Amino acid sequence: MEYHWCLTLGRGFSVRQTRRLADRAYDHVFRMVTAELAPGVKLSENLIAEELQMSKTPVREALQRLEADGLVSPIPYVGYVVPQPSYPDTREAFEVREAVEGFAAGLAAERMSDATIELLQTTFDPANAPEHTIENMKALNDLLHSSVLEAADNTVLGQAMERVRARITRAINVVINGNIERFDQSLTEHREIVRQLGLRDRAGSEAAMRQHIRSVGEHVLHRLR
Incomplete structure (x- = not known):
């Protein structure tokens, strides 16, 4: 079971707007990772779920924050995976x-x-x-x-x-x-x-x-x- 996201951030978006989108992406993925997704589920920044209606830029920021929080782990050339709690x-x-x-x-x-x-x-x-x-x-x-x-x-x-x-x-x-x-x-x-x-x-x-x-x-x- 994999969750994917995509769409392109249009011109004219400010840093503040991008950060708000990143916060929304973070909250969305955070809820899934902590309450819904089993260890081993892959998350890709290149394919964004249409429901989020955003580009990969704020999603990448959100996933990097989740990585810093220890909630996702990077996979080279793939994206991220929900890790088994250590x-x-x-x-x-x-x-x-x-x-x-x-x-x-x-x-x-x-x-x-x-x-x-x-x-x-x-x-x-x-x-x-x-x-x-x-x-x-x-x-x-x-x-x-x-x-x-x-x-x-x-x-x-x-x-x-x-x-x-x-x-x-x-x-x-x-x-x-x-x-x-x-x-x-x-x-x-x-x-x-x-x-x-x-x-x-x-x-x-x-x-x-x-x-x-x-x-x-x-x-x-x-x-x-």
Whole structure:
């Protein structure tokens, strides 16, 4: 299965316009690489998907950025390929995420609004558990982690997390994607994080988040050895 892109950038496009196109191409391919495409899928900058309606120039820039992020690998004379997550890269990403997002959870315990905490408490209350599907488990995961990072209210911290979370998301989708038991364990860990946030306990929230990320990391890394 291969995805291809093409069209020519017309005259009169400014550097700023080209960069906006590159950002759109980056976001599009980023979503596919982290959530949809299996390792080994090839991506070519010379053949652009008609749906993107752009030339190979912004696509090349986007793919170069994705390469720098460790999300695609170049193939001489071919283009790029979605790589298999490696053990060393994934281990390093989990170590950084544990430290950074653990710290973010501590900040969130002090800065999160009462309304957001109430929303999380209601959503993660076992009495309100949604239908038991992978999609719902992923949605709950995204809600908690995005709420914590937003409440931490630290732009630099958020930027630092983007590349790290991208690598981890790829590894999780490759290794855990259909494992409902692992998502169940994460849900239990998420509820403990929410409990600590509700207590406004900075140290407890950080410890709960660090334990959760360490637990997921151990599961993923064991399967990447």
